Amino acid sequence: MKITHDFKKIMHDANLKCTAPRELVIALLYEKHLPLSAQDIFEQLKKKNTIDLATVYRTLASFEKAGLVKRIDLRTDTVLYELNTLHHHHIVCTHCGRVEDFDLCEVDRLMKKVASQSSHFNVVSEHTLEFFGVCTACTS
């Protein structure tokens, strides 16, 4: 099932107008299933479409505000975005940049511990967790 089937509903639920650029961006994020930078998205899309880099930035900003995408920091020079689907984290190869998803997250338990230990925080609502290593392809 392509994301575009749901596009109208998604936009409507997010109180955003259905526009060509928005559909292009969301479809690309869905297709690639990887954290992408605004530049990445722009480069990919402009091959076959008319789209402006500023529009990509504005689109990502409104998507983020609507909770449709999430900013990811993988120690790259620029911020990356990915669809805000199921909670997951990443393993990044520090050598070639390969990114793999990592679904297992046991941080919830840890978050409760954080809250109970801290004198200034009672509730910890979010966390970032990313792993870095060297992938098998780069090791051999």
Add this chain to the structure above:
Amino acid sequence: MKITHDFKKIMHDANLKCTAPRELVIALLYEKHLPLSAQDIFEQLKKKNTIDLATVYRTLASFEKAGLVKRIDLRTDTVLYELNTLHHHHIVCTHCGRVEDFDLCEVDRLMKKVASQSSHFNVVSEHTLEFFGVCTACTS
């Protein structure tokens, strides 16, 4: 004990020359004990000293390469730096920006799990882990 006592040794071990800007930067990071941006450091130091913003950037870069400081991403608009002391993480108030250290880290176990589950990574050497919530001062 002030860090400046050890400054010469630290610089020597890191193969870096002892200079006034470097001592200022390292002393400030030690004193504040908080993640600071290059701009932060520059603003603080220029009140009482002659220092250039470019020097701050270069100092942080050489410190990072030498393993003296660590880049921290707390979802702020710019990257922050702190002394690379004992392994720890942070809890950040998403309302006022307050930062608290969090020493407990049980991610080592998780890292092994990550490595064993992944088909492309055998070794996971590093991780980032930050918590976000609203602090008690902002809740009340």
Add this chain to the structure above:
DNA sequence: TTGAATGCAAATCGTTTGCATCTCA
């Protein structure tokens, strides 16, 4: 019809770099 979204260009801001000068080792 109208407010929001787009494209284009210019502005902004954090960061980096070139270069002459200075300073530590």
Add this chain to the structure above:
DNA sequence: TGAGATGCAAACGATTTGCATTCAA
């Protein structure tokens, strides 16, 4: 003395913004 570090100014690159035009609702 010589390599590396600094200060200053200019360059750079990612991101943002102003504005006229277009478009979805």
